[in-house]
Amino acid sequence: MKIAIVGFGAAAIGFIEKMKNTDHELHIFEKSKDIYSSSISGIRADGKLFVSEGMGGDLKVDVKLQKQFVDYYINHSDTKNVETGKSFSNDGYYKKFYEKGFLPISADFYHIGTDQLKQVLYNIYEDFNSHKNVLFHFNSEIKHINPTNEKVILNEKDSFDRVVICVGRSGHKLVNNLTIKHPDLILDNTNVDIGIRFELPNHIVEELNKEMYEFKIKYKSKTGYMVRTFCNNPSGYVVTENYGDFFTVNGHAKINEKSKNTNFAILTTVKLTQPFNDPIGYGSHIAKLTNILAGENKVILQTYKHFKNSKRTKNLYRVFPTLEKEKYILGDINLAFPRRIIESIVDFIETLETIVPGVANADNLVYAPEIKFYSNKINNNKFSNLKFMGDCSGATRSIIYATAHGYMIAEEILNN
Numbered sequence: 001m002k003i004a005i006v007g008f009g010a011a012a013i014g015f016i017e018k019m020k021n022t023d024h025e026l027h028i029f030e031k032s033k034d035i036y037s038s039s040i041s042g043i044r045a046d047g048k049l050f051v052s053e054g055m056g057g058d059l060k061v062d063v064k065l066q067k068q069f070v071d072y073y074i075n076h077s078d079t080k081n082v083e084t085g086k087s088f089s090n091d092g093y094y095k096k097f098y099e100k101g102f103l104p105i106s107a108d109f110y111h112i113g114t115d116q117l118k119q120v121l122y123n124i125y126e127d128f129n130s131h132k133n134v135l136f137h138f139n140s141e142i143k144h145i146n147p148t149n150e151k152v153i154l155n156e157k158d159s160f161d162r163v164v165i166c167v168g169r170s171g172h173k174l175v176n177n178l179t180i181k182h183p184d185l186i187l188d189n190t191n192v193d194i195g196i197r198f199e200l201p202n203h204i205v206e207e208l209n210k211e212m213y214e215f216k217i218k219y220k221s222k223t224g225y226m227v228r229t230f231c232n233n234p235s236g237y238v239v240t241e242n243y244g245d246f247f248t249v250n251g252h253a254k255i256n257e258k259s260k261n262t263n264f265a266i267l268t269t270v271k272l273t274q275p276f277n278d279p280i281g282y283g284s285h286i287a288k289l290t291n292i293l294a295g296e297n298k299v300i301l302q303t304y305k306h307f308k309n310s311k312r313t314k315n316l317y318r319v320f321p322t323l324e325k326e327k328y329i330l331g332d333i334n335l336a337f338p339r340r341i342i343e344s345i346v347d348f349i350e351t352l353e354t355i356v357p358g359v360a361n362a363d364n365l366v367y368a369p370e371i372k373f374y375s376n377k378i379n380n381n382k383f384s385n386l387k388f389m390g391d392c393s394g395a396t397r398s399i400i401y402a403t404a405h406g407y408m409i410a411e412e413i414l415n416n
């Protein structure tokens with residue numbers, strides 16, 4: 001069979017790994033210029049790999065398969081040097097958080113680090129490229145996909161027996177165009193996670209960082225909204241993320257270079273119901289409003305006390321940001337965020353303070369907006385010769401789950 005793989009990210013890696021030793025001809029179309037491009041693949045920042053049944057996607061992935069892919073990525077690093085941790089394997093911690101209303105999520109973590117990831121991706125690419133049936137086409141953005149009964153046509157010229165789309169979140173335009181033509185591809189699109197990135201001195205969360213590396217908790221706040229932590233970065237850095245027409249915050253950590261602060265996201269899940277059906281539009285508008293207040297391409301930074309009391313921050317004290325100075329403005333996030341979201345986050349932090357003293361210190365830092373969009377959940381049964389895998393399918397939200405999804409779809413194709 002002649003198979004096209006659109007996008008070379010985590011899901012494509014799982015797919016190709018399963019297919020590379022078969023007779024099928026695999027054509028990979030990647031919009032980035034080459035393997036060194038800074039925009040290629042979601043596997044280029046942080047590289048925190050985890051094995052968990054409670055996060056990473058709405059897909060059942062056997063934990064053995066998850067661990068197999070963790071080892072796969074680590075084995076493709078030059079040093080095999082990673083940081084590790086176990087979230088809530090210690091019963092004492094589990095009970096302490098549970099008692100205060102948190103839902104602790106169990107997971108094993110392996111942190112490769114932003115600095116090592118480029119090499120990992122390159123080594124995987126080199127391996128695939130050495131197979132005669134694996135053909136890479138860089139600088140090849142796919143803009144049109146036309147599934148017919150027999151073949152799938154790409155960009156109105158090349159035809160394939162099968163096409164797998166794995167364009168991640170950055171490829172949302174391509175998926176949107178398809179869902180406009182085939183609205184019954186969409187199964188669900190109601191959620192968006194809106195929140196902040198929190199930054200505080202390492203010593204306050206030192207014990208948790210040492211014990212787990214990443215602590216994953218969920219919490220039903222007094223507003224009724226679910227709030228969760230996401231992407232904890234011990235000794236890490238806060239960065240901004242460019243979505244094209246707005247900027248958000250994110251965080252990462254390196255394996256060699258360390259800061260004095262820990263950062264993690266605190267996200268509120270907003271579930272919108274009929275007649276509203278545009279969570280991406282809702283989240284984008286909040287992000288844009290925050291950017292308008294901060295000035296072009298900037299995010300807002302505020303101390304926790306001012307965030308809680310809705311006052312503009314003018315000075316910082318004791319805790320200083322790891323985000324570069326030209327990327328933020330001191331301001332008031334309350335001017336951009338709905339009250340219910342702010343109340344949910346404050347409730348979360350105040351409750352966490354009862355377990356981790358110092359979390360609610362007045363001078364800790366709050367950055368906004370941090371927004372996680374969920375891709376539409378796609379109905380993968382609609383076409384037999386066109387499948388969606390990884391984050392663009394709405395089924396995954398992490399490197400390991402996306403890789404496993406690609407692998408499982410390849411298995412399905414081979415079995416049929």
Ligand SMILES: Cc1cc2nc3c(=O)[nH]c(=O)nc-3n(C[C@H](O)[C@H](O)[C@H](O)COP(=O)(O)OP(=O)(O)OC[C@H]3O[C@@H](n4cnc5c(N)ncnc54)[C@H](O)[C@@H]3O)c2cc1C
Pocket residue numbers: 006007008009010011012029030031032039040041042043044045046047048049050140141142143166167168169170171172174241250389390391392396397398399400402403
């Ligand atoms: C800043 C950041 C940090 C993250 N850190 C972590 C982490 O530490 N741990 C973790 O588990 N997850 C992390 N994630 C999430 C993780 O990167 C994704 O869940 C995962 O990469 C999804 O894999 P994917 O294959 O679906 O998409 P991706 O890995 O994003 O790959 C999609 C590829 O498709 C290409 N593409 C897009 N559109 C087209 C088109 N039209 N034609 C051709 N090519 C196209 C893109 O250039 C890209 O190379 C992070 C995400 C971000 C943004």
